Amino acid sequence: MHDRWSQFATALESGEPDRVNDVIDEIGEMSLDERVELFDVCFDEVTQTYEAAADGYVRQSLVRVADQLTPGIPTVMAVDNDDRSIGADEADIRDQTDAIGGFLLEALTDDDGRVRQSARRGLQDVFRTYDALGDEETLEALVIKLEEMAAEAEGKQQKDLRETKADAEFSLRSGVARLVEGFETEVDDSSNLDT
Numbered sequence: 001m002h003d004r005w006s007q008f009a010t011a012l013e014s015g016e017p018d019r020v021n022d023v024i025d026e027i028g029e030m031s032l033d034e035r036v037e038l039f040d041v042c043f044d045e046v047t048q049t050y051e052a053a054a055d056g057y058v059r060q061s062l063v064r065v066a067d068q069l070t071p072g073i074p075t076v077m078a079v080d081n082d083d084r085s086i087g088a089d090e091a092d093i094r095d096q097t098d099a100i101g102g103f104l105l106e107a108l109t110d111d112d113g114r115v116r117q118s119a120r121r122g123l124q125d126v127f128r129t130y131d132a133l134g135d136e137e138t139l140e141a142l143v144i145k146l147e148e149m150a151a152e153a154e155g156k157q158q159k160d161l162r163e164t165k166a167d168a169e170f171s172l173r174s175g176v177a178r179l180v181e182g183f184e185t186e187v188d189d190s191s192n193l194d195t
Contacts (some may be wrong), residue, residue, distance in 0.1 A: 004038075005038065005041050006046070008023045008026075008027070008042070008065075009042070009045065009049070011023045012058065012061045012062060012065065013053075013058060014051070015055050015057050015061070016059050016181070017057075017100065020043070020057075020061045020064075023061075024061070024064050024065065024068060026069050027065060027068040027069070031076060032071075032075050032078055033088075035068070035069055035071075035075075036071070036088045036096070038069065039069045039096050039100075042065075042069075042098060043066075043096075043100075043103075046062050046065055046066060046069075046103070047103055048109070049062055050063070050103070056110070056111075056112030056114060056115055057114070058109060059107070059112065059115045060112065060114045060115045060118050063103075063104065063107045063115055063118040063119050063122060064118050064122070066100050066103055066104060066107075066122055067100075067104075067118065067121060067122030067125060069096070069100060070096075070097065070100050070125040070126055070129060071088075071093045071096050071129050072125055072128065072129055072132075073129065073132045075088070075093055076090075076093060076130070076132040076133055077155070078094055090133070091128045093129070094133065094135075094173065097126055097129045097130065097133075098138075100122070100126060101123065101126040101130075104119045104123045104126060104150070105119075105123070105142075105145065105146075107119035107122075108120065108123070108146075108149070108157075108160060108161055108164060109138055109149065109153070109157065110171045111173075113156060113160070114189055115186040116156075116157065116160045117160070119164075119181055120160060120163065120164045120167065123164055123167065123168070124167050124171075126173035127139060127142070127167060127168050127170075128171060130142075130163065130171070131171045131172075136172060139168055139172050140172065142168045143165055143168045143169055143172070145166055146161055146162075146165035146168060147165055149161050150162045150165060150194060153173065176184070
């Protein structure tokens, strides 16, 4: 995975749209286990490269990589079902989601609107992951943090922060975790009827 990340990093730093999009697509097509492993290999470098990048497109590309690395609902479901093939447990998923969420919150304050929009899309996945984990406390804390950040911002940055806060509030109301739990209960009940 280290060699693969080295190739990805070179393409991302190039700022060439075709190469960048190929990397984003390839990460998106990875198995859950591969993405968990890639996070461990590359996340520190993603954040360092972001901080050093003067080019907004390169920063946006790194935000898009972080979005692809967000564990997401499928990973939470795999962990809930004791799927050992992904090589992660709930604590790992939370740690990764916390790290990616923190990075994307920082990206929401970027001067480049493209970066902020990519961060907002990525945070929607972070919010859904917390929701699937049943972690309302973290979602509530993010709503408060986003409100504080919006109060200190102005213009388009403030607008993006308020819209992201609305996304977090929606996740609190949506109850994906409750829907998934209900579905799993229904499946378990129907499988018990078959025996």
